[in-house]
Amino acid sequence: MESAYRKIIHIDMDAFYASVEQLDFPELKGKPIAVGGGEIRGVVSAASYEARKFGVKSAMSGALAKKNCPELIFVKPRFDRYKEISRIIRSIFLEYTDLVEPLSLDEAFLDVTINKKNAQSATLLASEIRAKIYEKTGLTASAGISVNKFLAKIASDYNKPNGQKTINPDEISDFLDRLDVKRFFGIGKKTADKMYHLGIFTGADLKSKSLEFLEIHFKNSGSHYYQISRGISNSIVVPDRLPKSLGAERTFENNITSEVFLEDKLRWIAQEVSLRLKKRDVSGKTITLKLKYSDFTLQTRSMSYPYFINDEAILFEEAKKLLYQSGLNNSVRLIGIQVSNLNIYKNKQPMYIQLRLDL
Incomplete structure (x- = not known):
C-alpha cells in the first residue's frame, strides 16, 4: 500500500x-583548521569540528577566528577536489532516486517515496546511503528523514556529526x-x-500565535x-534547482560613516561571494552593491x-567602484x-578575463 506521506531525506x-x-592530509586530523583566507583580510569558508569548539564558523573574519582559536590552521580551498568528491556523492544519490535536489556541493534533498531499491523504509535507506558515502569517499554524512523538506532539513542537524534522525x-x-x-x-x-x-x-x-498576529x-x-509551526511545507524536491543570484552581506556592530573603512568590509564580502560562486561552479554578469543605512533605508x-x-579580486574592485559611485546618504549598518x-543556462557559456596587476 502506497504511503500517504512523502519520504524525504536530507543528506548533509x-x-x-x-x-x-x-582526509587528504592526515597530519591535519584532530586539529582545528579553517578553509578560506588567512588571518589577514581573510574570511573563513568552513571550519573543522575541532575549530568550531572555539566558536570558529563560516563567514567569520580570519582575524577573529585566529583570536578565538590561536592554534587555528588556515588551509586554502581546493574546489576542484571538492567537486570531484561531490560528483561521487551525487552518483550515490542517483542509485536510489532521480529526485535529487542539490543545495550545494555538500548537501541535497532526496525524495525516496518511490525509489530504485523498492525499499519501504526511508530511515534504512538513509543509513545505507551514509554507509556507502563513507565507503567510497572516507567522509561522514548526517541525514534527516521526514515527510517534507523543512522537517528533513531540521532533522539532519539534530545528531551531527555522523548521525541521523527520523521525524x-x-x-x-x-x-x-x-x-x-x-x-x-x-529562521535566522x-x-x-x-x-x-x-x-x-x-x-x-x-503555533499559539494567530495568523493575523504573525502577519502583523x-x-x-x-x-x-x-x-x-504545524509542520506543513509543500515545497517539492526539484532536481537541479538553479539559483537566480548569489551573494553575501555583513551587518556591523557599529555604524560606519566612511567609504574608506567600508572597503575593508567589502574585501571580506567579495571573498565570501567568490567562494560561494565557485562552490556552485557559476559566474555572473551583474554585480549589485547593497547598502543599508542607520535609519534602515536600503x-x-x-x-x-x-x-x-567570479574572481574575488575583480568582484572587490567592481564593488568598490559602485561604493564610490556617489556619496553615502547616512552612516552604514550593513x-x-x-x-x-x-x-x-546552456546558452550562456562562461567567459573569463585576466585581472591585470601592476607589479
Missing part, C-alpha cells in the same frame, strides 16, 4: 571542506513544539531575536511561520558587464554584494 556532509582537507508523522507536533525557534530551518538569528522579544521561544509558542509582525512571512547600486565574473545574471 559533515564539515565538508575541512573534512576533505583532513515520523506522529512525532511532528511534539518535536516542533519543544524545539527552539532558532533551530527552525529558515535576526528573526529569532524578534520572536524572542515577542515571547516566542519554542515551536509551541509560535512578520508581514508576508507570517503565513509561512504559521504553516511551519540603497542598491548595480552594474552589468559583457563578461562573467553592506553586501550580490552577483546575478548567472551562467546557469
Whole structure:
C-alpha cells in the first residue's frame, strides 16, 4: 500500500571542506583548521569540528577566528577536489532516486517515496546511503528523514556529526513544539531575536500565535511561520534547482560613516561571494552593491558587464567602484554584494578575463 506521506531525506556532509582537507592530509586530523583566507583580510569558508569548539564558523573574519582559536590552521580551498568528491556523492544519490535536489556541493534533498531499491523504509535507506558515502569517499554524512523538506532539513542537524534522525508523522507536533525557534530551518538569528522579544521561544509558542498576529509582525512571512509551526511545507524536491543570484552581506556592530573603512568590509564580502560562486561552479554578469543605512533605508547600486565574473579580486574592485559611485546618504549598518545574471543556462557559456596587476 502506497504511503500517504512523502519520504524525504536530507543528506548533509559533515564539515565538508575541512573534512576533505583532513582526509587528504592526515597530519591535519584532530586539529582545528579553517578553509578560506588567512588571518589577514581573510574570511573563513568552513571550519573543522575541532575549530568550531572555539566558536570558529563560516563567514567569520580570519582575524577573529585566529583570536578565538590561536592554534587555528588556515588551509586554502581546493574546489576542484571538492567537486570531484561531490560528483561521487551525487552518483550515490542517483542509485536510489532521480529526485535529487542539490543545495550545494555538500548537501541535497532526496525524495525516496518511490525509489530504485523498492525499499519501504526511508530511515534504512538513509543509513545505507551514509554507509556507502563513507565507503567510497572516507567522509561522514548526517541525514534527516521526514515527510517534507523543512522537517528533513531540521532533522539532519539534530545528531551531527555522523548521525541521523527520523521525524515520523506522529512525532511532528511534539518535536516542533519543544524545539527552539532558532533551530527552525529558515529562521535566522535576526528573526529569532524578534520572536524572542515577542515571547516566542519554542515551536509551541509560535503555533499559539494567530495568523493575523504573525502577519502583523512578520508581514508576508507570517503565513509561512504559521504553516511551519504545524509542520506543513509543500515545497517539492526539484532536481537541479538553479539559483537566480548569489551573494553575501555583513551587518556591523557599529555604524560606519566612511567609504574608506567600508572597503575593508567589502574585501571580506567579495571573498565570501567568490567562494560561494565557485562552490556552485557559476559566474555572473551583474554585480549589485547593497547598502543599508542607520535609519534602515536600503540603497542598491548595480552594474552589468559583457563578461562573467567570479574572481574575488575583480568582484572587490567592481564593488568598490559602485561604493564610490556617489556619496553615502547616512552612516552604514550593513553592506553586501550580490552577483546575478548567472551562467546557469546552456546558452550562456562562461567567459573569463585576466585581472591585470601592476607589479
